[in-house]
Amino acid sequence: MSKSGEFCPRCGDDVPERPEPLPGEPRDRDAALCDACYFEQFDLVDAPDRIEVLVCSRCGAVHRGNRWVDVGAKDYTDVAVDEVAEALGVHLKAEQVQWGVEPEQVDQNTIRMHCTFSGIVRGTPVEEQVVVPVKVSRGTCKRCGRISGGAYAGEVQVRADEREPTKAERERAMEIAHEMVQEREADGDRDAFVTEAKEVDDGADIKLSTNKLGRALSKRLVEEFGGDFEEYATLVTEDSDGNEVYRVTFSVRLPRYRPDEIIDPEDGDGPVLVTSVRGNLKGTRLASGERYEARFDEEDAPDALRLGEREEAVETTVVAVEDEHAVQVLDPETFETVSIPRPDFFDTNADEVLVLKSRAGLHMVPGEDA
Template sequence: MSDTESREFCPRCGDPVPTRAEPLPGEPRDRDRRLCDACYFEDFALVDAPERIEVLVCSGCGAVHRGNRWVDVDARDYTDVAVDEVREALGVHVDARNVTWAVDPEQVDENTIRMHCQFTGVVRETPLEESVVVPVKISRGTCDRCGRIAGGYYNAIVQVRATDRTPTAAERNRAVERAEAYIGDRESAGDRNAFITEVEEVDDGVDIRISTTQMGEGVATRIVRELGGSVESYPTLVTEDGDGNEVYRVTYAVRLPKFTPGDVIAPDDDAGPVLVRSVSGNLKGVRLASGDPYEASFDDEELAARRLTTREDAVETTVVAVEDAHAVQVLDPETYEAKTVSRPAFFDADAETVPVVKTRAGLHLLPD
């Protein structure tokens, strides 16, 4: 068979072309497959690029509007956003192999970035290069999330209070930190409905307004898990949605325990004072007279115990003598008299000074 008989002819110019294998069943049929290389590359475009790209960016959080929704992007600046948008908008010819591309952004003005894109690829065993320039126009708006925040939108209030006292500054700060950490985790997971609208300090605690009831419950649960206490919910009907469904705003009332770590309390059991060490779950502490561990449920403890003082009121005093395995002499920090007190298990016999608190029941050593 001659070479001519083994070839096809280009339907455009009539030049012979090599016979190409028919596509397999299910594969797309290229109507230009019979063209010679010269005719094929006459109208060939390696890259399909739009004449212009417009990007709407939220001026508050930097989210980008794509389609009909706002999308958070991990971008350092608007140039990164422009690169991402150009990458999404450009199309490379289906026949191209080994495609590489590079982009050189040119900042034209505050809102316009000209993207100089350089592509390389292989088509019909022929190396190709192509350059395109795509202007990217950055416009700014406000996403739904930032609009809600600016409008004071919320569906849950977490009220942090305490039983028979006012929450300490440390407790208030920690409650807010737990709320911010939880909402931050939800934001990092891509939940754009996660935000704290307002944190308000009030006379008897702190109020945290949160975007959704589910997240309000999550915040309240985590505060109680760390700081102790209990939580109750109180829903309030505020409106109906477009489908007639009732919409509720829920108040989560967090009630912290009556005592806090560092309190010295007197349980109603005649066994002496207890230094509170934890209020997460049950109340846990240590007996100051013996050093034995102490634990009680909040229901029993709150009904029977009273606060004597706190660790903050402790002072350092001198150890005069160790009398025996059960007693030690220390100086009274007020009268400077030597007083014999119980020797708890946590007492260090080599210590020259110890922290003590003074109550109506006398002096009590504290663990370091």
């Protein structure tokens, strides 16, 4: 390396020639030092003596600055690694920096982080090791505090028209609520949570953190199950600025009938397998296979007898095809040969068909793939 002709102001040794700074770039005040003197005072890493981390004992969120942050860590060691990575500083003159960390669990609340750094400075490989103790303390974040305190702004009450929601409908409604909260959490929304979700005698009650979330859940339930909802606001308090704070109840009413339910409308044309309850009531006539449709507003829902469910239909043997309108099958209870209507969905090559016996008689039922 060529010499610059200058001497180190500390030891007097020759200083190697270094590139001139670019126009406008400040001159490095340490450039006048020789390598030996420069590395005497050089620190590759700037590390704090100790790091303290406040972690929510319920959800694992980490308190940073003045807010709680969901870090998605699997345990407190992951949290400690992330916090050390945020706190350490590497010298700006270092190039090709690499580092690794080896955590040491001292006790339940203390993790000692052994960090090794390497890099190139002034063309010379350098390496430095630092040990940073991380003290983990536990608390409760604002969100978990609100949940444990039972705070909620919106309540979705799931009911049904002239019936009680099935267990499957109740469970699905609560499942959808938790799915929506998870979606919002993934987007960084810490204000979204389910305070309580439970089955009650006539449906399900779901308490949610915000009115916005309650309205969104009500809309999604109607999209999936059909029906409609109404909302009722109740003044509960005022905030610190004197603004009125309302709690909103969302009354979701599911349709009177459900898909795959078999009903007998009072129109004299026989039973119907319900296929859809979104918008109008849609279905298939079991006697003919023709399409059935009726208005399904709460006031206009057709009166009908409930005969059963598609899943209650059983297989029976086809004895003979009488004509275009009738088929002979074995009665699944008496095993006698009986004549039943031949609907459009009947497969003439079938040896067995699904049938449902009810107060309306014996009728063929289409399979789920029909």
